[in-house]
Amino acid sequence: MATPSEASSQITSLNEIPPPAGWMHSRELWRAFFREDRFFLVLSVFIGVFSGLAVVCFRYAIDWSRLYLLGTGVVLTPARLLLAPSLAGLVIAVLVIHFFPRARGSGVNQTKAALYIYNGYIPFRTAVGKFITAALAIGSGHSLGPEDPSLQIGACLASALGRRMRLSRERMRLIAPVGAAAGLAAAFNAPISAVLFVIEEVIGRWTAGILGSVVLSAVSAVVIMRWFLGSEPLFRIPAVELRRPSELIAYAILGVVGGLASVVFAGGIATLRPRCKALPRWTQYFQPAIAGLLIGIIAMLGAPQVMGAGYEYIDQAMHGQFTWEFLAILAGLKILATLLSFVSGTPGGMFAPTLFIGAMLGAAVGGAEHYLLPHLTISPGTYALVGMGVLFAGFLRVPMTSVFMVLEVSGNYSIIVPVIIANTFAYVISRGLQPLAIFDLLTRQDGLDLPSMEEQREEDILHVEDAMQPVQGLALDASLSLDQALRTLDRSEIEHLLVRMRPDAWGVVTKEQLQQAAAAGNASANVASLLSEQTVPYLHPDLPLEVALRYVDRWPLIPVVSRANLGQLEGVISQADVLRRYREFGEG
Amino acid sequence: MLALLAALAVACFLLVTGLSHAYEQQRESLGVRWFSRGVTDLNASRYDAAVTDFRAALLYSRENYVYQLDLAEALIGMKHLGEASAYLLNLWDRQPEDGLVNLELARIAAQQAKNDQAIRYYHDAVNAVWPRDQEFRRRTARVELIELLLRLDQTVDAQSELIALEANAGDNPELQIQIGDFFARAGDFDHALAAYTAALKSDKRNEAALAGAGDAAFELQRYFLAQHYLQAATALNPKDAQTAERLKTTELVLQMDPYRRQISAAERNRLVMAAFATVGQRLQACTPFASTAAAPTTANLDLSKEWTALKPRITERYLLRDPDLVDSAMNLVFRIERFTSGACGSPSGPDLALLLISKLHEGNS
Numbered sequence: 001m002a003t004p005s006e007a008s009s010q011i012t013s014l015n016e017i018p019p020p021a022g023w024m025h026s027r028e029l030w031r032a033f034f035r036e037d038r039f040f041l042v043l044s045v046f047i048g049v050f051s052g053l054a055v056v057c058f059r060y061a062i063d064w065s066r067l068y069l070l071g072t073g074v075v076l077t078p079a080r081l082l083l084a085p086s087l088a089g090l091v092i093a094v095l096v097i098h099f100f101p102r103a104r105g106s107g108v109n110q111t112k113a114a115l116y117i118y119n120g121y122i123p124f125r126t127a128v129g130k131f132i133t134a135a136l137a138i139g140s141g142h143s144l145g146p147e148d149p150s151l152q153i154g155a156c157l158a159s160a161l162g163r164r165m166r167l168s169r170e171r172m173r174l175i176a177p178v179g180a181a182a183g184l185a186a187a188f189n190a191p192i193s194a195v196l197f198v199i200e201e202v203i204g205r206w207t208a209g210i211l212g213s214v215v216l217s218a219v220s221a222v223v224i225m226r227w228f229l230g231s232e233p234l235f236r237i238p239a240v241e242l243r244r245p246s247e248l249i250a251y252a253i254l255g256v257v258g259g260l261a262s263v264v265f266a267g268g269i270a271t272l273r274p275r276c277k278a279l280p281r282w283t284q285y286f287q288p289a290i291a292g293l294l295i296g297i298i299a300m301l302g303a304p305q306v307m308g309a310g311y312e313y314i315d316q317a318m319h320g321q322f323t324w325e326f327l328a329i330l331a332g333l334k335i336l337a338t339l340l341s342f343v344s345g346t347p348g349g350m351f352a353p354t355l356f357i358g359a360m361l362g363a364a365v366g367g368a369e370h371y372l373l374p375h376l377t378i379s380p381g382t383y384a385l386v387g388m389g390v391l392f393a394g395f396l397r398v399p400m401t402s403v404f405m406v407l408e409v410s411g412n413y414s415i416i417v418p419v420i421i422a423n424t425f426a427y428v429i430s431r432g433l434q435p436l437a438i439f440d441l442l443t444r445q446d447g448l449d450l451p452s453m454e455e456q457r458e459e460d461i462l463h464v465e466d467a468m469q470p471v472q473g474l475a476l477d478a479s480l481s482l483d484q485a486l487r488t489l490d491r492s493e494i495e496h497l498l499v500r501m502r503p504d505a506w507g508v509v510t511k512e513q514l515q516q517a518a519a520a521g522n523a524s525a526n527v528a529s530l531l532s533e534q535t536v537p538y539l540h541p542d543l544p545l546e547v548a549l550r551y552v553d554r555w556p557l558i559p560v561v562s563r564a565n566l567g568q569l570e571g572v573i574s575q576a577d578v579l580r581r582y583r584e585f586g587e588g
Numbered sequence: 589m590l591a592l593l594a595a596l597a598v599a600c601f602l603l604v605t606g607l608s609h610a611y612e613q614q615r616e617s618l619g620v621r622w623f624s625r626g627v628t629d630l631n632a633s634r635y636d637a638a639v640t641d642f643r644a645a646l647l648y649s650r651e652n653y654v655y656q657l658d659l660a661e662a663l664i665g666m667k668h669l670g671e672a673s674a675y676l677l678n679l680w681d682r683q684p685e686d687g688l689v690n691l692e693l694a695r696i697a698a699q700q701a702k703n704d705q706a707i708r709y710y711h712d713a714v715n716a717v718w719p720r721d722q723e724f725r726r727r728t729a730r731v732e733l734i735e736l737l738l739r740l741d742q743t744v745d746a747q748s749e750l751i752a753l754e755a756n757a758g759d760n761p762e763l764q765i766q767i768g769d770f771f772a773r774a775g776d777f778d779h780a781l782a783a784y785t786a787a788l789k790s791d792k793r794n795e796a797a798l799a800g801a802g803d804a805a806f807e808l809q810r811y812f813l814a815q816h817y818l819q820a821a822t823a824l825n826p827k828d829a830q831t832a833e834r835l836k837t838t839e840l841v842l843q844m845d846p847y848r849r850q851i852s853a854a855e856r857n858r859l860v861m862a863a864f865a866t867v868g869q870r871l872q873a874c875t876p877f878a879s880t881a882a883a884p885t886t887a888n889l890d891l892s893k894e895w896t897a898l899k900p901r902i903t904e905r906y907l908l909r910d911p912d913l914v915d916s917a918m919n920l921v922f923r924i925e926r927f928t929s930g931a932c933g934s935p936s937g938p939d940l941a942l943l944l945i946s947k948l949h950e951g952n953s
Contacts, residue, residue, distance in 0.1 A: 042590065049597050053604045060611050072618050073644045165589065224601075228608050232651055236678055312647070319674040381674075 040171050041212055044178050047161060048217035051154035051182035052224025058131055058153060058187075059229060062146055065139025066308065081141070081299045085292025085307070088140030092133045092346055093285045100129020104345045106442045107152025111180045112202050112450045120159055120172035127156030133347040137288070141307035143295055143337035145352020147187040154183020154221070174210050177202045181214040182221035188351075189225060189234060191218040193405040200398050201439060204453040233409060235315035238381025240412045250373075251418040254365045254383060255390055255425025261361055262394030262430040265335050266438050272343040273445055287344035295337045305330055306337040309352035314359040314388075318381040322360075324367025331360035350438075354395050355388045362387015382418070385410050389419045394426035397437040397454055402427075460585075464548055465541035467581035468560045468571035474498055475559070475569055478507070478528035482518050485527050489514060496556040496574075498536070499527050504566035506538065506559045507531040541570055548578050619648035623655055630658060635665035653679060660692060669696050687716030691729050698736055706736060727756065727763070734770050743774040750774065754783060761787040761794055768800045772807070780804040784817075795824040799831045806838055809948050814838045840941035846918060847949055857907040860917050864902045866938045867924040868895055874932040891924050922946035 069084040070076055096104050103126060114122045134149035158179020162172045177198050185194035195218050199206060203214075276287055298306055305313040317327060338353040366383025385406055392402035406419045431454075436444070440452045475498040476485055489497065489511050497514075499507045509530050517530055537551055538559045551558050552575035562568040626641030642659035649655060656675050663672035673696050679689045694709030710733035718725040730753050737746035750770050757763045768783035784801035787794055802817035818835035822828065842848070846859035871892055898920060907913050925943040929935050935943055 043593075046593050046597060050600065053600050056604055057607065060607060063611070063615075067614075067618075072647075073622070073640070074647065075640055161593075228604065230651070236674065238674060239677070312643075316671070320670040321668065 037209065039165075040167070040174075041216060043161065043165060043167075043175075044213035044216040045220045047154070047158045047175070047179050048182040048185075048220025049224055050157050050161070051150075051179055051217065052186045052221035054127070054131070054153050054157055055150045055183055055186035055221065056225055056228045058135060058146060058150060061131065061135035062139045065135050066141075067139075069140045070307075076299070076304055078300050081304065081307075082293060082296040085141040085296050086289045087292075088136050089142070089288030089290070089292035089344070089346065090285070092136055093288045095129065095133050096288075096345065096347065097284060100125060100133060102126040103129035103133050103347045105347075105446060106439065107148040107155065107180070107349065108201060108439055109443050109446065109448070109450065110152055111155040111176045112439075112443070113448060114155065114159060114176035115173055115202065116450055117448070119169050120162055120167075120175050122152075122156045122159040122176055124156055124160045127153045127160075130156070130347055134349075137341070137346045137348045138308055140292065141295060141299065142288070142292060142341040142346050142348060143306050143308070143310075143334060143353055144341050144346060144348025145309045145350065145355075146348075147184055147351035148349020149347065150183040150187035151180045151349070152183065154179040154181070154186070154217075158182070158217075174203075174213070177210070178213045178217045182217035185218035186221040186225040188405075189222060189229075189231070190405060190408045191215075191222045192408050193401055194218045196404050197398055197401040200401050201396075201453050204451065204456050233411075234311050235318060235409075237385070237410050237412070238318050238379060240379075240382045240385065240410060240415050248418060248421055250366075250369045251383075251386055251422045252425050253369065254362055254386060255422035256429060257365050258358065258361055258387060258390030258422065259394045259426035259429025259433075261331065261335070261357065262391060262426060263433045265339070265357065265391075265395050266430070266434045266441065268335065268339040269343060269438065270434075270436075270441055272339060273442075276343045276345070277445070284345060288341075288346040291340040291344035291346060294340050298333055298337055303330060303333045306334045310334070310356040311352065314356055314384065317359050317363045318384045320363075320380045322363070324364045324371065324380075327360045327364035327367060331357050331364060334360065351396075354391045357395075358388040358391030359384040360387070362390065382415065385415060386418050386422050390422045390426040393423035394430040395438060397427065397430065397439075399423060399427050462545040462581060462585055463541065464539050464543045464545055464560055464573060465571070467545055467548065467577045468541065468573040469577055470571055471498075471569050474557065474572050475500060475506075476527065478526065478531065480527050481524055482514055482522060482527060482530075483524065485509075486511075486514050486518055498557050498559055498569075498572060499531060500569075501528065501531060501535060504538075504561070505535045507534075508536055508555060508557055510556075538566070539573065545578060545581060548573055552578055615648035619645045619652065619655065621645075622648070623652075623658070626655075626658060626662070630662050630665070633665065635662045638662035639666060639668075653682065657688065664692065664696065669699060672696060684712070685717050687713050687718040687722075687725055687729065690716050691725075691732070694729070694732070698732075703736070703740055707733065710736065723756065727753065731766065738770065738773050743776075746770065746774050747776055747779075750776075750779070754779070757783075757786075759790050761790040761797060764790075765794070765796050765800060768797070768804065772800065772804055777804045777807040781808065793820075793824060795821055795828075798824065799828065802831065802838075803834060806834060809944070811838050811841050811948075815842060837937075837940055837944070840938060841944050841948070844938060844941045845945045845948070846914065847945075853908065854904070856914065857904050860907060860914050860921075861902055861904070863921045863942055864895075864899070864917050866942060867921045867928075868899070870928050870932075870935065870939050871895055871924050874928045891920075891927060894920055895924065918949075922949075 065088075069088060070080050102110065102123065107130070110122060110126070114120050130149045130152050134144070134146065138144055138146055155176040156179070158175045159172075161179075162175035167175065180202060181194050181198040184197060185191040188194055195211075195214050198214055199211070203210060279287070295307060313330075316322065317330075322330070334353055334357045338350065338357075341348060342350060363380040363384040365387070366380045370380075388409070389402045389406035392405055393399050396402070402423050403416070403419050407413060407416060437452065437454045440450075440454065443450045473488060474494060474496075476488060478499050478501050485497065495511050497509050497511075499509055501507050509527060513530050514527075517525065522529070536555050536558060538561045539548055539551070540563050541560055542563070548558065552573065556574060558573050559569055560571040560573055562570050622641050622645035626638045626645060629635075629638035629641055639659065639662045642655055642662055645655045646652065646659060656679055660672045660675040660679070663669075663675070673693065676689050676693050676696070679686065680693060683689065690709045690713035694706045694713055697703070697706035697709060710729055713729035714726050714733065716726075716729075730749055734746050734749045734753065737743070737749065750767060753763075753770075754767050757767055764783045764787035768780045768787065771777070771780035771783055781801055781804035784797045784804060787797040788801065791797065798817045798821035802814045802821055805811070805814035805817060815835065815838045818831055818838055821831045822835050826832070844859055844863060846856045846863065851859075898917065901910075901913060902917050907917075921942060922945075925935065925939060925946055928939070929943055934940070
């Protein structure tokens with residue numbers, strides 16, 4: 001974090017023209033107010049505004065490309081179904097290979113790379129490339145969504161603004177996630193979910209400094225988006241109800257099915273993406289086109305719903321327009337179509353397809369359960385909503401976002417229990433069968449080694465209590481005579497002793513100090529006479545072990561005391577204890 | 589720098605606003621184009637095509653009230669009630685006072701046997717705001733509500749709605765006849781007769797009103813009046829078998845009633861003897877030995893014994909000598925008709941007439 005003096009020097013550089021003398025006082029106030037952390041908050045609002053505007057334009061671009069490539073109606077002609085995605089695929093391949101190579105791949109991972117590797121740097125060209133290629137891809141019917149590109153466009157804009165504002169390296173690292181939250185919030189029309197996603201999957205930790213900026217940017221982006229596109233949700237939310245607690249079993253079944261579907265989906269990407277990438281370079285010109293052609297064939301054979309983001313079909317599934325058998329087929333075909341689009345390197349996101357698959361699967365499971373158990377008061381809409389969360393939890397592996405996303409989209413908190421149950425089942429099954437989360441998988445396939453947020457969340461943390469040793473003769477009272485203290489030390493190989501100076505204050509003496517003082521003829525003096533005024537800091541058993549590292553090189557022994565009673569010594573810890581514990585932990 | 593940033597934001601905002609106008613205009617024109625096609629298809633009852641058209645229109649104007657309403661109408665035409673209901677509920681949330689939305693929701697709820705919901709929506713439709721033909725549309729909603737209430741046997745509620753409907757019926761004979769029919773179905777024949785009579789004031793030769801008035805008068809046991817209306821109805825439409833049959837029964841009641849005024853003692857005795865003979869045959873046909881359906885009962889045997897015991901005395905001479913014998917004989921006749929109508933099914937012809945006469949004089953006996 002930049003110190004106040006560093007920050008003020010940067011602000012000075014931004015305001016090089018000296019103001020008139022009479023303004024001196026207000027300029028000082030201005031500087032004091034606009035320390036870099038506060039300036040960062042203001043900048044977050046601008047990031048949100050620009051990201052919101054960019055996402056609005058991106059939505060227009062998708063719609064326009066859809067209109068001109070696929071036509072204006074809901075029933076599409078076979079020629080358009082086949083030609084639009086394949087020809088668009090060819091153009092996209094040329095653009096991606098020759099002009100915008102960073103436009104392919106996951107926006108989430110590129111934002112994480114900016115945070116952890118490139119000090120917040122994302123080339124602006126990436127945003128332009130992503131904008132054009134993703135709009136073409138989604139508009140032409142490739143089975144991809146606009147959320148991940150929006151997230152990346154937001155991150156790119158934020159990065160460009162941060163560079164322009166000459167932010168410190170610390171702030172620059174954080175600026176990409178701030179823009180990502182804005183882009184995702186505007187695309188989803190769901191600020192809470194966007195903030196949670198960025199915290200959960202990109203940043204990986206809750207800190208007050210970044211949370212404020214992320215929230216501000218997300219909210220301002222959503223305000224802009226709603227200004228232009230209206231505040232309607234992505235789909236009409238049906239009446240949600242849970243009449244009997246026994247229905248929770250049905251939702252648990254949905255969680256199991258969703259977990260298995262997530263494994264299939266992620267497994268498909270894990271298997272096919274490296275193989276497609278390994279094909280000769282010239283094939284990359286045709287991979288998106290072939291994927292587009294195959295998706296067109298799927299559409300022509302009776303499932304045009306798999307094309308594009310498919311929000312309108314989620315809406316229809318929620319309102320019981322499809323039979324459960326057809327819904328199950330749609331879920332399967334969407335997995336296939338999204339796999340084709342994604343592994344071929346076509347730019348676009350997987351959020352919308354995940355929601356689509358989840359909604360179809362949820363409504364299908366709900367319909368099948370209603371068919372088998374007609375007494376259950378199952379509404380397909382509720383199942384579709386829960387299903388969306390299930391796939392989010394199982395495939396994207398963002399358990400907290402998955403719950404809040406459903407709540408935010410539905411605006412109905414009575415659904416929370418089914419969502420938590422179903423999502424937990426899906427997450428546990430997916431984690432059990434597919435150890436690597438999708439974003440980590442993509443990172444490794446791209447040859448990067450970014451921190452895995454899932455692993456971080458579940459990492460074991462060592463505490464002081466794991467390394468401390470029992471007191472057993474290592475502590476004595478300051479009122480003891482040197483003679484008595486030496487007798488204690490003579491019976492052991494201990495070199496240091498903790499000395500209680502006051503009930504909650506400790507000092508340290510060495511064996512050598514005691515021996516020297518005794519040799520000088522002060523054997524009857526008490527131990528306190530050897531201690532300086534400086535006391536040894538104390539630790540508590542529950543503190544992370546890394547806290548102990550700050551002190552153990554300065555003090556040979558650190559007291560570990562109870563939080564309930566600072567005078568009660570629970571154990572002692574030394575540098576050797578800490579290193580030993582870390583070594584044991586590293587050895588597994 | 590911040591000022592520059594703000595200026596840039598404003599410039600971008602204005603640019604996107606311009607873009608947004610162009611975008612919205614294009615979408616609006618596309619929406620209107622698809623909506624027009626949808627209306628044409630809907631008017632031609634091509635519901636499938638209409639649904640596709642309206643869906644396309646809604647792609648460009650997702651929250652358009654009229655598009656959604658027409659899509660719901662087309663979905664109802666396709667019997668996709670669940671989805672139609674979802675659209676209508678969405679519209680209801682936006683305008684709960686919309687009459688058409690309430691009416692369509694009521695119809696869907698009624699079809700799905702959600703009767704409480706249906707009644708609530710019908711009530712809302714009756715009290716709702718209608719953009720055109722408000723009175724007519726409210727009346728239509730009320731008529732459907734009454735139909736539902738009658739189907740659910742909620743006759744008291746139906747009658748109160750009918751009274752409200754009657755108050756606003758004006759001089760419309762068709763509506764008066766419909767009101768009369770509803771009152772008749774609710775068992776309120778006084779109001780039914782009044783409604784039919786009101787219809788006849790506007791159109792004296794209205795066959796349905798005459799038949800309805802005849803039926804209502806018949807149910808009210810006002811047989812002379814019934815005869816009057818039924819005769820007029822039959823004269824206008826001799827092919828109406830039901831009215832003709834009802835007229836025949838009415839005439840039999842009038843002819844066979846020995847208690848009617850202004851007849852001689854001899855005529856009365858003759859009618860008593862005829863009635864006695866008729867119920868004898870009915871009883872015989874209804875005995876356990878003759879009927880395959882009925883099991884022998886004590887009541888049946890008692891009535892047979894009673895009838896057999898009294899038969900020798902039902903002669904003109906005895907009847908003239910003992911005026912109380914008329915009442916005894918007719919009392920037995922009525923009891924036999926009531927018993928046999930329960931045990932052996934609804935009577936017809938003279939037996940039905942005698943049963944009706946028994947009901948007519950129920951209080952006296």
